[in-house]
Amino acid sequence: MPTVFKYDKGIRFYNTTNDVRFIADPTTTKATQDCNAAFITHAHTDHSIAFPNANIKVYSTKIASYLYEKLTSKKVRNTQFVEFNKKIKIENIDVEFLPAGHLIGAAQIMFYFDDLNILYTGDLSTDEMITVPKASIPDEQTDILIIESTYGLEEFVFDSREKIKTSILKWVAESLQKERIPVINIGHLGPAQEIISYLNGMLSVDIYCDLRTSEINKVYENEGIELNWTSFDSLNDSDFKSENGVVLLPRATKELPLFLNKKKTSRAIITGQAIRFLYSSFEQAFPFSMHSNCRELLEFIKKVNPKKVYTLYAYDSKFAEIVEKKLKIQAQKLESFTKPTEIDKKKKTLDEFIEFKK
Ligand SMILES: [Zn+2]
Ligand SMILES: [Zn+2]
Structure with a gap:
């Protein structure tokens, strides 16, 4: 059989x-x-x-x-x-x-x-x-x-990942120029590490991640993938350098972390699903997918x-x-x-x- x-x-x-x-x-x-x-x-x-x-x-x-x-x-x-x-x-x-x-x-x-x-x-x-x-x-x-x-x-016609990454880079730089903190919702296992690594190489920004994403980043580091970031759960308000800070949040997170209270932010989401859905609560939705x-x-x-x-x-x-x-x-x-x-x-x-x- x-x-x-x-x-x-x-x-x-x-x-x-x-x-x-x-x-x-x-x-x-x-x-x-x-x-x-x-x-x-x-x-x-x-x-x-x-x-x-x-x-x-x-x-x-x-x-x-x-x-x-x-x-x-x-x-x-x-x-x-x-x-x-x-x-x-x-x-x-x-x-x-x-x-x-x-x-x-x-x-x-x-x-x-x-x-x-x-x-x-x-x-x-x-x-x-x-x-x-x-x-x-x-x-x-x-x-x-x-x-x-x-x-x-x-x-579902996606732009090349290189092109989408460039648009993300441009949006981050423009937000910082407008003195707004870029806050990006992104899948915290996979896409987050890819975008952190990309931004690390392209801009001198400080990337802030929640604790769980930080733990995942450490596994990547142990596998030899260099990532630079700071965990914001262990961050005092005064430590946050908003002039070049970029904040990553897990994809479904709605609330902003406390240290961003009363700060000017720009919001974006990175998800392949942006090819299907409108993410109207975000300024930008980037259809980047792994x-x-x-x-x-x-x-x-x-x-x-x-x-x-x-x-x-x-x-x-x-x-x-x-x-x-x-x-x-x-x-x-x-x-x-x-x-x-x-x-x-x-x-x-x-x-x-x-x-x-x-
Ligand atoms: Zn998967
Ligand atoms: Zn799956």
Whole structure:
């Protein structure tokens, strides 16, 4: 019987030859119950919930686990660390983690099942950045590619990251010239470190971050990525030099920190979602993302050259259509094998699972 795979609160792989049940990026603790092993691609919390779960053996990169601990203040348990570009045998299956770009320690995972090589990308960026290299292309043949499609719409035309960074730089400089403190809401794991590193290199500004972002920055520093910043939770009002200070806030933070009370500020947000949404409470919204855009995803698929593509997240169906049209590679969205209400009531047997797949 061939290896089968489906989405159900994570990406599930069943291989009957080796009697193996794997799950990648499970989104609930319960989802790992009937599995031999769980795999975590990266530290973002929509992918990494299995880290503190003692009941399942988890495989991830060491950096992903460090970042998870700083991000959530939870301890990882029962986790086995995997190095990039080195095959390891898990339950008799060769598995290899490959760099995914996106943020440090982020992996794509290749499963070498006896009948199929399946590559799951997790979140992906194919652009060379300051803090992360671009995603790798596997050396060996990929039969099935399961790829994220967060920005997989042709209508989402992003400027190059270089150009967006330049606009950010310009806005920061202009705000400072107008004697307003630039305050930037930004994803505190990944985009924040990339923009800090960029601004460090381009301007002599003092960058201020909240405590959690500071902890994440330290993990980056330990990995050899130089970042200069000050933590504002440990900052006295009098220490803040507003003439060249830039303040970063986590993306969803609404309230300004106390030390900015009665100070003149300019507000901006940096998020890929600015390509879809209007952020009217900000002066500027910069669509900078550490995810690949549609064009980049297509180029990546072309290079990997799989026999079949399965798409996952956001624009999965539409992106699958684009893949078929543009690349002439068979593509479809990765289906769930059962409705959420059914899962809770009754666990599916493998036979039922395969029956559903037909
Ligand atoms: Zn992510
Ligand atoms: Zn994600």
